[in-house]
Amino acid sequence: MVKSAKILSEIEQNYIEKLVNKGTRIDERSLDSYRDITIKTNVIEKANGSADCTLGNTRVVVGVKLELGTPFPDMPDEGVVTVNAELAPIASPFFESGPPTEVGIELARVVDRGVRQSKAVDTKKLCILKGEKVWIAFVDIYALDHDGNLIDASALAAIAALLTAKMPKVEITKDKEIRLLEETTPLPVVDRPIAVTLAKLNGAIIVDPCLKEEFAMRGRITFTFTEEGNLCALQKGGNGTFLPSEISDAFDKARNIASQLRQFLPK
């Protein structure tokens, strides 16, 4: 973030701030409006599940890969879901190849928390042999184009990919060997969490910041809501601060938007 802050000129910063004060944005949106969303699923043939999500010019592909593994000792009858993010240079001049950066780690953790805390995947149903064999679902996020708000785009793509993922049926032989069958069954997904990010820019709260607004903003806050409308994850980011009243306003806005965004997801 420090590096990217250098990119925005003072004149542009002032311009963005002035627009926000007038109730509009550089891409002519209102403060509360989201960019156009498209979600395509099953875009990667070899993955167990996949989704391609665009949010304006931001584009993210998520792949779900299932592997057989051993469960954690404290949860012997539950499968595992892990989220990883790859911010490749193709997405933005600020991304470099190599070990994950703070931005990448935070992205993966925010998405992971949303999926995990909403209990979107019924991990008990990923268990094959208690204490020995479970399915491990790797949810891999690949940013293809970064024009701001990678978190929401990734969260949408992740849950869309999980919703359409298929897991092979298995057969357990007498000597406890596991055979994968050709037949598949849908991954047991029981909730559809939605992440909504808002940014604080010059004292105003804006929804779904684009890249330039992310440079200009002071703070950012991501709410993740379950289908029931309960909050399941929350993360404040950036160097800015929020007043308690702003948090509460942002919460109501985000909750509203979350239920609208859910329409874009496969059932």
Next chain:
Amino acid sequence: MVIRESLEPAIFSIMFPRTAIDIYIEIVQADGGTRCVGIIAASLALADAGVPLKDLVAGCAAGKIDGTLVLDLNDTEDKCGEADLPLAFMPRTKEITLLQMDGSLSPEEFKDATNLAITGCEEIYEMQRETLKKKYAENRDEINSEKTTTKEGD
């Protein structure tokens, strides 16, 4: 990273161009609330170092156990409870500098939990202030006693 972001808004970094401030937090024993305690200690250490601050940053978590909202979770409560909401707050300006949540909270519970955590922060803030004041009072006493001894020496 979240700790950095929770302290940075308090520091008048504009007074330190081309300067890095390194803060090292060492968790000696973890029993829940390490993030918040780290912030509390770090902001006191910054003040102790004489770094100009907008305010001390206080941190405290609120959570939910068995449907009841509680303040300051320990390790077991964090793992077995239904929600954990760490928050850092600058009471003078009423600004929230850190806010995270995982678990499940209804809108009402979320608002109550946030307020609860803020109350916790305010309590801790008073203790932070007292600690700082006490330190300077001790310094003053020390200096005064030194003065008297030198006078006696003359």
